[in-house]
Amino acid sequence: MSQHAAKTIKGETGEWEIVIGMEVHAQVLSKAKLFSGASTEFGAEPNSHVSFVDAAMPGMLPVINRFCVEQAVKTGLGLKAQINNRSIFDRKNYFYPDLPQGYQISQFKNPIVGEGEILLDMKDGETITVGIERLHLEQDAGKSLHDQHPDQSFVDLNRSGTALMEIVSKPHMRSSEEAAAFLKKLRAILRYLGTCDGNMDEGSMRADVNVSVCKPGGYEKFRETGSFKHLGTRCEIKNVNSMRFVQMAVEYEARRQVAIIEGGGTIKQETRLYDSKLNETRSMRSKEEAHDYRYFPDPDLLPLELEQSWVESLKASLPELPDEKKARFIKDFGISAYDAGVLVGEKELADFYEELARGVDAKAAANWLNNEVLGRLNRDGLGITQSPVSASANNAIIRMMGDGTISGKLAKDLLDIVWSEGGDPVQIVEQRGMKQVTDTSAIEKAVEAVIAANPDKVEEIKAKPKLAGWFVGQVMKQTGGKANPSAVNAVLKTRLNLPDEG
Amino acid sequence: MSLPSKLTDFTLAEARNAVSGKKVSSIELTKAFSKAVADAKPLNAFVTETPEKALEMAAASDARIAKGEARPLEGLPLAIKDLFCTKGVKTTAGSNILNNFIPPYESTVTQNLWDAGAVMLGKTNMDEFAMGSSNETSFYKPVLSPWRAKNSNAALVPGGSSGGSASAVAANLCLGATGTDTGGSIRQPAAVTGTVGLKPTYGRCSRWGTVAFASSLDQAGPMTRTVRDAAILLRHMASVDPKDSTSVDMPVPDYEATLENGVKGLRVGIPKEYRIDGAPPEIDALWQKGADWLKALGAEIVEVSLPHTKYALPAYYIVAPAEASSNLARYDGVRYGHRTKEAIRDITDLYEKSRAEGFGAEVRRRILIGTYVLSAGYYDAYYSRAQKIRTLILRDFEQAWEKCDVLLTPATPGPAFAIGEKSNDPISMYLNDVFTVTVNLAGLPGLAVPAGLTADGLPLGLQIIGKAFDEATVLRAGRSIEIAANFTAKPQHWWAA
Structure with missing residues (x-):
């Protein structure tokens, strides 16, 4: 104890x-x-x-x-x-x-x-x-x-x-x-x-x-x-x-x-x-x-006798229970005991998580479930089984986020779209051109455009390399948020001759 | 074999052969019995007569016989104790509280009988909720025995609680009847009316659809004029029933087939504890005679001991009322049955008034006894000890079976008594069951067979007790008593108009 x-x-x-x-x-x-x-x-x-x-x-x-x-x-x-x-x-x-x-x-x-x-x-x-x-x-x-x-x-x-x-x-x-x-x-x-x-x-x-x-x-x-x-x-x-x-x-x-x-x-x-x-x-x-309930054995019923082999067969057929599931989540997914405890508290939530985390980073999946899915369900007063976006659709979004197809920001927007409109997240990304741009020539073009439009800022950044963030923001704006931020950083660094630490 | 001249004098076996041999139609037979029932109003043996239903069933039976589809009891008119629920036919349990109760279902036992082709003449009177040994506790007034003592017109009880069935069988108002036996309610009335009554092993007949008195003791059985008839009826009453968890899945043998096998080599135990102080000498004499008959027929008579016998009656009067107090709680005036017409204050008032009006004195007495013995602080002293006694009584029997195959005992401590003679003395009334309750407590089969008359000309019976599910041997031994006793006395036909 x-x-x-x-x-x-x-x-x-x-x-x-x-x-x-x-x-x-x-x-x-x-x-x-x-x-x-x-x-x-x-x-x-x-x-x-x-x-x-x-x-x-x-x-x-x-x-x-x-x-x-x-x-x-x-x-x-x-x-x-x-x-x-x-x-x-x-x-x-x-x-x-x-x-x-x-x-x-x-x-x-x-x-x-x-x-x-x-x-x-x-x-x-x-x-x-x-x-x-x-x-x-x-x-x-x-x-x-x-x-x-x-x-x-x-x-x-x-x-x-x-x-x-x-x-x-x-x-x-x-x-x-x-x-x-x-x-x-x-x-x-x-x-x-x-x-x-x-x-x-x-x-x-x-x-x-x-x-x-x-x-x-x-x-x-x-x-x-x-x-x-x-x-x-x-x-x-x-x-x-x-x-x-x-x-x-x-x-x-x-x-x-x-x-x-x-x-x-x-x-x-x-x-x-x-x-x-x-x-x-x-x-x-x-x-x-x-009350005096006057308990006595019901004479209409014989004593209930169970066969041990029957009990054993029931034991063998038991599903995984919360404690075992929690231990497995901690071991297999590497998530914290607290997160695992919360997830297994409801069987449907645990099932949702397992589906959602399939083949993706388990911690990212747990964060996504906690912050994005549960937050929205809470807001809408829904239970996990009523989620408008299925576990597998969430899984698809997380995958696209993980392989760089979409940014974290876009992933959240995408979840909102599927949440209210339904549909297949992969198709929506295709159809609405939400794919992140990693093509350096397109990014270079955008960088050139921003530099051309802001000669004064180009001067300033030479003295204050920290202004690079401002340039990144402008480039992102230029590309409708689809540019891969690390690619933008790299292009800017080369183009403006910025030091490594900045 | 020559048949009796009157149809109502037929035994069940004779009627079966006559009907299936198309010597007599079921309609003829049924009409004769329905008329006998109608003419026997002074006996008050029936609560409900169903002559029209009987004729319908008889007509259907005749049609089946004509088509060559006769079933084992095809067209044979029977009387049914009013404790068996019969679909669409009022079922009262002898109580005011069920005075208006028409079941929407049929008990398993009666359904088995109808499935075998039997015909229902009506529902027989009984002690209220089967509590009594004289049929005087019925809400529908006492049943009279067709028997009277020599040189006397005093009305005698037919025994109880299956008194209506016993009286109807003894007076030739039916070919046979169903009874139920919780402490002797088949065997005691059979013994005092010169008829045959068999209480089968507990679990042999389904209790489903039979109004419960004491669930661990109640058992349905046949009441007939001959041992053969009891053998025939039992076969078609008994069955395992998935609706009754206490019914037992054992094959139901053809009891009739082994009936005439005799008692040669059978070991018959005489339990010395059944020799009780104050019993009339005629009882002991008859018992001795019974042993002599069986011995003469080749049986081996052995003295055995059932040491806990004296505790049986007190244990019975704890266990049975305890179960009854709980079983009868459902009669509360809420869903069916009698409800008070007086103004009521609240639900407790409704219960109290409805139950006080609905139950008679004996039932109320037993509900009170049962409630008391189950109460906190008394349970261990009464109910729990009574259950231990039950175990000891069963063990007594099991030890006796090492020495013998059946037991021979008197069926009752005396012959029928006068109406009113014992009704104000419950203890003396309860003593009627002294030879029969042990069998219920142990769940064994017991058979009462008519064996002789008292000096006053009243019937007395002997009881054969057997091993669990060994009704075949019990009936075979009973048949030997029947042959030896050659009991042919019949009551004077005083009741018909």
Whole structure:
């Protein structure tokens, strides 16, 4: 474990440290639900994707969807976690209209995936290891709609029975930035694996954030002994649905807890809700009000037994994940750890970069992507997959820049043209005569013209060789920016008899 | 072999041969049974009669027979316990909460029967959600047994929970019926009505489309007048079902083919723990008789021990209510079934009123027991220990199988009792299952066969318990009891108008 500096909060009585753990619900990317064949398509007409099983009709029985199990195992492998070849589905019993069976099928004592870890690359170059406690499979509930009618509530069961992975971290995060980084890295891993689309705005990924505060040293004692008594009492902030809100909720909640403790109060273990409009957390229910879920093994389902050879074959088929890709980028492309970390943060960005950097200078490609492509995407509010200029078109531009066909300045102009008008950059350069002029006779002609028009400057340059820059500018103007600047320099130097250093 | 003069006196096997041999049409047979059903209203054996559907199915069967396309159960009228969902036909589970429920799907077991050509006469009455041993907990009023004690007109229970099916089979209202057995609900009513009832191995019949009581114990099975009929019906009820993860992929043998193979050399275990204090001497005497019959037919009788038997009933009354409390949570008045008509304050009020009105006292009692034993702080003391007992009971049986091939036990601790006699004493009612619950807890097959009458002239049964998926041997041993007992008594026909 790397020992990283805790981000502290200053209270009235001194420093406080934040300790954060997270439970993330990630919807399994699957066409069918966890225990029924109904579709999981997002945004369908209410109650149009509901089987008899999902509606909990009498005598209906759940049958496990093998693909969802595969997705959970892949995710476990991606988290470098223990895969439990025998796991058990339990019933979590409670009444709610959007829970037709009166129980949620989940995994309580024996989850499909055990301990694993996630590495976080922080901005300051530090790498933090966050432990994963477990991952289990469970059913999602339906949706209650309270705003459709003045005195009736409606229920939409489309989501009822959809497969979720609940991924539980250990309390290894120490600041709101780390909490957000955890969620971001987890989402990247899930997307690389193709096991969850990670779309937080569609509810495909939601986080419950556990926050507590302690005096400096408490966390280290916790890590040494494993005993939670060294940590403060935690509050769970339910269903936070964006990275930014996670960060804001942690900041607010930690300060709230410090204020209570310093005011002589104690923290009650409870479930809280984050209100993003008011930027505050509010109590939902205390531990005493918590449901008694009466967990017991679901007698309709046999224990889930996995064959080791099947798990091995999934392991062998895993795609390259962010950490491995980052290491490869550093090694193969020679780019900095920070640049590589940024590039692999999104699989699409990494893919874009690889395509863009093919056969050209990797560092120049990284700079081009960062400064030119991402800058323009940012300006236009677009994601990497929506880039108007493809990675291969960018690659063509960089190649032309590299072999001297066009200057850096022209390359940027060319990108702007392709960005707004589309088209093939190579053809555009041809058609619009944007090729850089390296033909010395043409440059000489232009130099002669500039000298003839400015006899006074010719005199001046003899005394002040630094004026050469002015001549270069004039020649460039004369050639419409297409002259190769180093060729111009060379011609001028000979023609005006300038010293080498000047 | 000569056939009975009345069509309704036919056994299933006799009717099958007569119909496929074109001696009797399915329509004739079906009309005769539908009339018997209609005439037997005092028994209250049916919740829903479907005479028109029966005639349609019979006509279709006759057409197939005419074309030479008869299937194994072609044109044979059956009664279906109202726990099996039947597409387009009301399915109540004996409960007010499903009083208006018409399933848009057919259970796998009944679909298998229809696919084999059988005809549905109607849906039989039962204890509410199969919770009861007397059929008195039904929302649709108790079923009466066609049997009465000598010199008495007192109404007797047909046992439960498959009491409607038992009564219908005993009174010749159908050729056979389906039942379900969670703790004895096929075997106990069969025993007290002088009929044959088979609870197959857990996983032999699909549970899909059968209203759940206790998922790890529930199993469908046949109720018939003869062992042969049970063998025939089971073959066409059983199947592996991809829609039921607990159904088992094992070939379904032709049980009828080995039925007459006898018991020569069969080792029959007599578990000493089934000799219980306070059981009527007639029960022990009949049990001894059963052992003597089998011995006389060439079986070897061995004494065995099932030491954890006494824990079975308490364990059962933890596991079954626990699962039921969860299985019955779906009846909440939100999507289907009974919803209160009273004004409600909020969703909790809707649940409370709908469920209080929809469930009867016994169901409410078991939901409460089940909720209690699963609660935080009690789970380990009750549910978890009950599951351990289950493992020990299964081990008892496995050890017994080292010494014997089947077990012979009494089916019930006594004959049918009077309506109302035990309904205010749940513990005494629960004791009816004392010989049958072990089989459910261990998932084994158990067969009740009529074996004699009490001094009062009421039927008593014996039970054959077998190894998992060894229904063939169980039926073969049962057939030997049937031959030896030569049980020919029939109830007086007092109910017809």
